[in-house]
Amino acid sequence: MRPPVYLDYAATTPVRPEVLEAMLPYLTANSFGNPSSAHRFGRAARAGIEMARRQVAEAVGAEPNQVVFTSGGTEADNLGIVGAALAARDRGATMCAVVSAVEHKAVLAAAHAVCHLGGREVLLPVDAGGQIDFTALEAALADRPAVVSVMWVNNETGVIQPIGEIAARCRDAGVIFHTDAVQALGKVPLTANGLSCTLLTISGHKIGAPKGIGALIVRDRKAVEAIIHGGGQQFGIRPGTENVAGAVALGRAAQLAGAEQASLAERLCLLRDEMAARLRRAVPDLVVIAEESPRAPHLLSIAVPGADSEALLMHLDLAGIAASSGSACSTGAVEPSHVLLAMGVPYDLALGAIRFSFGRESTDDDVDRAVEVVPPVVDKVRRLAGVLGRAEGRTRGQADHGQGGTAEAAGIGR
């Protein structure tokens, strides 16, 4: 059996050898210490943290003392949004989080948590190309919310938001701007526009560092209040003994990602476009999501009319191709992607959407294998959908989502 092909680098990446080498001394050797300790072991660990801060700062165009390490992207998003809402409450301002409708669940759930804390959330709609509606942004800014959060690169579609422009509008309105740049780091140039974001999230495991490390760039310490409480580490914004080895890994990975971004983007763009073109030749009615929008080079979201994404992914896996439905719930939720629905992709089509994503280990051979495997899988899954009468299920699904259609049996309503 041929080795499986990994086309899910947007979900996670293997740890890079350079990164592993950089972090190992901080787990063992002489640098295992607690960076808060006053002795030489502590100083060695502290030096690692500071080196990592400099590397991360350089990769995203920030200052080292603006880097706050977290347990990952989800925590950084929560700290940015919930932390900004708490800070707003402290200064007597509106506890309102404005987020785009296509955000990662970490951001959407954090905005929802703001509601539970007594605040409000506002969802910014996007256009068919997946970019936010500036009229809605202006309207939301008029209410002086605590924070606006719009992701740099969408994790499902790859659509790039005009971050510089959004950040400028927020700055003009005096509103804190947060961006989730997890999928942007290493894939699109970050440093120029990065300067205008008050808060910016990155994650290690998307760029060859291990899982469990991320960072929030905090350019204004008054912008956020801590959401976990402890011994005052990391300026009191994120207390707790630092994950030194993780931070060192993130630093090294960010450094490499920054340095390699342009050449990697060029190569992945070719892979992605070739794969899209060849898939379309084999499956003519296949839809490439947001094809006309500015997109990050490593993401290819396609939708197959008349197929279910969960079945597609299962069949692809058995055939040795690892892909994703984008929304990363592998346990049977057949909700179509909220991202695609927000873009106005029809419900039926959204149910058949899958995501291929590329990374620095991706090769031409990977694309060849995928192009060989996908078309017969599509045929099988479409036949299955026919047998299981998928249309019937869809009508019900829509009813559940409040989008009209009531196919409930007589006498049975819920």
Place this chain on the structure above:
Amino acid sequence: MSKRVLVAMSGGVDSSVAAARLVEQGYDVVGATMKLFCYGDDVPDRPCCSLDSINDARDVAHTIGIPHYVLNLEDRFDLHVIQNFVSEYSRGRTPIPCVRCNSFTKFRDLLAHADALDCDYIATGHYAIARNGELYRGSDPTKDQSYFLWGIDQQVVARMLTPVGELSKSETRAYAHRLGLTTADKEESVEICFVPNDDYASVLERHLPADAPALSPGPLVTTTGEVIGKHRGYARYTIGQRKGLPGGFPSARFVVAIRPERREVVIGSVEELAGHSIRLEELNWLAPALEAGDTCLVQIRYRARAVPATVLQIQEEFLTLALTTPVRAITPGQSGVLYRPQGQVLGGGVIG
């Protein structure tokens, strides 16, 4: 190339062992957990992703080295099982959703997935034995689940594998221990999967309007038609029930009939609970159909003993059986399953 089999893994010990045995027997095994319902969707922080049963099945699949997937059959399960469950109770009957699930969801919809995956067989952790296209009781009389399987399509039996059918429950657990499966000591699930805390009325309340006749008060009457009180909605009662009825009678009272058209719940003595004949509807055969005059055994509830019966009348839509000795609480909506004395399942129907 070894034969491929799709095994339905619920996350329990039986289907875990079923999958493990198939791997040992050299099949190319693919594990699948069916996701059949979701009541957690209004809890944003606790989506069904964290369902323990799915995690257990996945963990076992990893241990025995097979791929595992979650198949969402919520729409199909709702259509064929939950809606039927609600409408049967609305008709004053006591349904068995597990029978519907086997007939429609597991051995039809899941089979469609198996076909698409080029699987030769479909397997489950049922205590029943499929052999040469025929279905038999499981070897462990205390665990036998053949009662729930009478409704599956006959041609499916030839493609069914029942790897734990000849084991006893303790053998199954011992096997799971030997392989170090995390589910080895998992408690038996005795509830209906989509009915939390055995409170089926709460499911009806969720699906029916508040003023539905089935859930609204109505007259409690004796077998002679005397009204002796009020009941809380006939769907909350089942034939043979003793609990929750008014006292003051010389002998114990039981629910002996439910008359949905008049919203009546009828109570009577234990003698009035006994029946001598049974009408079965929605027939399905797993062997050549019986004819009038044929004899067989009939089992009228999961834990009941099968009793001798003679076919009185048989039509396309229904059959009637005469019982040699009367049985207690023949309950419309339950299954009447027909067996040969040596344990072969001939077929069955829904008690009318």
